[in-house]
Amino acid sequence: MTWQAFTDEDGVLVIDTDAEVEVFVNRAVVGGYVYPAWVDDYGRLIIELDD
Numbered sequence: 622m623t624w625q626a627f628t629d630e631d632g633v634l635v636i637d638t639d640a641e642v643e644v645f646v647n648r649a650v651v652g653g654y655v656y657p658a659w660v661d662d663y664g665r666l667i668i669e670l671d672d
Contacts, residue, residue, distance in 0.1 A: 624637055633665050651670065656669055
């Protein structure tokens with residue numbers, strides 16, 4: 622399944638679904654470059670841009 626996701630005004634990743642969804646992330650593409658990334662305990666997407 623695929624759900625639409627977006628970031629709110631605080632930059633928090635929000636998944637548009639009524640179901641409880643656990644998100645696992647280990648990489649993010651930013652500007653064509655791949656960076657380490659993960660979702661923290663608060664549901665925020667963290668991207669290590671300094672790597």
